[in-house]
Amino acid sequence: MNISAGLKALGLAALMSTAVAQTAMAEPTDRAITVALAVELDSLDACDTQPAQNANIARGNIYESLTHVSPVDGKVEPLLALSWEQIDDLTWEFKLRPDVKFHDGSSFTAEVAAANINRSQPGAMIEGQEIACLNLTQFPEAVKAEAVDELTLRVTTPKVDPILPLRLSYADIGNLATQQTAEKTTNPVGTGPYQFVERIQGQHVKLTRFDGYWGESPEVRDVTYVYRAEPSVRAGMIQTGEAQLATAISAQDATDDGRTVTYKDNRIVIARPNSFKEPFKDPRVRQAVSHAIDRETIVPALMGIGGNPWYQMLGPQVNGYIPGFDETEALRYDPEKAKELIAAAKADGAPVDQEFVLVTRPDLFPGSDEVVQAIAQGLQAVGLNPRILSLENTAWRVYLRQPFPEDQEGSIIMISHDNTSGDATFSFSGNYATCEGRNSATCNPEIDRLVFEADAAQGEERARLYQEAARIMYVEESTMIGIAEQVRLMMLGEGIEYEPNPLSGIEIRIADITFSD
């Protein structure tokens, strides 16, 4: 489903008064559940909810934001804001939901909302101290929020930004007291359906249902989050009844009793040749790489239900996704074509035999080391000369990010990229596509022009421009080579009903869980 339809509505005042989607007829019970997560959270501060391990617990449970991306169709929906309106190019006005209480009893007002938004901006200072919020990556340039009256909020952007309401879905709202200090809070207070009980670091986080919640009261009363690094242990906990929901289950632990459920969160495995270094300066060699990878064999065999073959860098819910691309234009597996391209490049003097590194990380995605080895064999088969380099995270990033050191060898780096926002700007601008992009290993003025034009455009036009840029990146440049769409697995305990959605990787709303027994 394309997000462009939703984006079209953004310029207008979206006057929707209905609450977010609720499960039908939730009947509050006094039952408790345990959720087994893979990684312990780092921070429960409202301005640190970007990393999945923090978001998994805090978003949609403890905290809510002004807007919310619908997991169904990717539209931006009202949450703590009821409606919004773009007053002029740089100014937006939000009408906020009345009668919303924080867990500590304080009221949600425009003043609190403004404090939250301002605190999570780049370079935000409180009492002379700089705060480094993780959510600030959602705001490339600082916006400014101020309260007009009790329930009216005004936000000004430094340049035209049609997707501000979408960006604000990443600004979770905590109570005023936590916003007036530069310290990150350890006692999170939000407006969500669950309130914080305790956190014992290294052990667990406990939440309990918030009786003063403005929306419908959920079924589950108490939630305990525990962390288990080993996937088979997480799956085992479901079998023994120690946990009722377990995330990041690996394909080999999946069961076929209906307790293992899957979802896609627009996370794509990508191979990125570095076009600034040999042997990849010649685009034909990069195109050959795409032709040399037999995704249709490798992905089903090695990733099982955990992945699907893929040819783009974005998932189908992102507006930069090109519908129908895979069947028509994609550089699919064709070793003969790859050899021809390499031969042609060689004839023009490209050093195609030069050794390069195929850089990956052991924790890139489950089974990634195997997929990378299979890719390496495919590259060798067409006459390229890869050497696998599986690196620890920080060392891996040296190959990922600009500027690339002078003496760094040629490389293809494996990346697992997700875009849960539905908008390609988070993937392209200043990131993987443009010349100055932090993670870009290509420079094509045409891509830059299209992306920057798209950033200021809206709706269908915005989507079309991003897709145009993507097409050049995939076909002509062949610098972002899609390999697989990741499918994520979750396991549910006996009698637990939960339907995962594309946002489940970053937001597991306990309120969406119901009991079937």
Added chain:
Amino acid sequence: MLAFIRGRLLSGLLTIFGVVVLVFFLARLTGSPIDLFFPEGATQAQLESFSRAHGLDRPLLEQFWVFLSNAARGDFGMSIWQQRPALQAALSEMPATLMLTFLAMTVSVIIAVVLGTIAAAFRFRLVDRIITILTLATGSIPHFWFALVSILVFAIILRLVPTSGAGNWQSWILPVATVSLGPIGILTQVTRGAMIEVLSSGFVRNARARGFGSTRILYRHALRNAALPIIAVAGDIAAGMVNGAIIVSVVFAFPGIGKAIIGAVLARDFPVLQACIVVVGIAVVLLNLIIDLIYVVVDPRVRLS
């Protein structure tokens, strides 16, 4: 006695200081936490802002000086990732680590002494061979292998113990068993060797000649004399376990300072790493001191020097 203890503590402090200095500079050779902290899309300005907020932009020697002067006052700074003081992050792991070490060492010393003594008493016989082969083999079983299989068998299939976590006493069984495997193997060999040595020495023959029963000889005389090497090796293993036992921590999600150290190294959480090193250092120094004192209790002939 007191002078001995004071001397050991002083040299222990010196060691800890040396380790801290080394770790401080080594850690900073492995890159910065900044890149890890932010998602891939972060801009340079955002990274710099974070760097300033944590004082990582200042010259290395200045950072070192700040660290030293604060550490001298017991302030190890705030963790970069967790919203709590680094020292607290380190200390919170210690109770479980010490308990696990204590339980595992108790279990493995008891089992090893029993098995080793039996093997020595029946040396060259079949029992001896079986014990030796078994304990050597358990010593070489990969930890995570044993951990995962024991979870599968005892927790998931038989439902005797929980899969993981550190809750009730049952949850300690598998972790203790896993970390005891290696020590049982080594300590059994040590006990056996020491017992054989003692049994073939003069005074045991004397005891026998004076008509003491062989069980009594084994336990009253021989074991007491064989205790020193056992304590020495067990002490070394225990010290290693305090900052080891990582696989157990990871698989069973068991608290442990070993895991905390690895986590801090991988996340470049320098304050937590430094605090953990100091805490572990102190624990190991105290442990070694206790072992030295046990020597004296077991064998008064050992002089404190």
Added chain:
Amino acid sequence: MKGEDVMPQSSGQQRLSWFQRSERWQMFTASPMVVASAVWLAFIVLVAVLAPALVAERANFQNLSLRFFPPFQIEQGIEFILGGDSLGRPILLQLAMGAQTSMIIAFFAVGISSLIGYAIGLVAGYFGGWVDNSLLRIADILHTVPSMLLALVVLFILEPSIFNVIIVLGITRIPVYLRTARAQTVEIRERTFVEVARSMGASHWRIMTREIAPLVFPTIRTLAVLEVAMVILAAASLTFLGIGLQRPDVDWGMMVADGKTYLKTAWFVAVFPGVVIVLTALSASILSNWLRAVEDPTQNILFARKPKPSRGKAP
């Protein structure tokens, strides 16, 4: 302390006599277990030397249709007798390839740490005083620095390779040997024969290398053998962190680690390399115990022939 009561061996007992040497072969063949261990180790060494030249190509060829091909079947030829791994490579040949890497890592890492620890321990124990103190402090420091940190530092200076693994494991295990060697040296230093040598004007160097070192050596060797399995497995944890070996290079620890994900679905992927590690470590231990028995009858262990008091002394 006076050593005699606690450690009853004297130099005479520890040194090899012509008699024991002549008995060596007899003792060796008398125990089938010792023979089996020796044969296994010899076999592994042979494989380690030959495999890379002979089977590298076939060992590393991935055939995804043979992923987790079950063991003990010969449809795919003898090379798949132990099954196929997660990429459809023959486990048997992967084990053969891994033998070389694992042997190199075990040999050099254990060799480096034991020799350095042995030498420093001797010096520290022999001289005592401030030399001893400062060397011990350095050992303590080395012991407390997390090996993972050291590994990362090495990674940032060098590219990941087998060489790094050897350096890291070698350095971090030095203190174990150092302490053991020192403790024994301190004890032996006080014995009469050392006093005698000293009074006869022997140099420190001569006393250390000729009188003390040979007595310390058996302990160090026993310890080193016990460390072999540990080192092979530790190498795997470095690999998993992206610090050690890189595919297509392989060692046994890496195979165990790779297979652990599939313990439930394809047990053999992790179990066969695990068994090979255990067997190899066990063989090494048995042989080292046997060697010790041969050299020192008071340490008489398991596989030595039971002494026969009446006839044993007769040539």
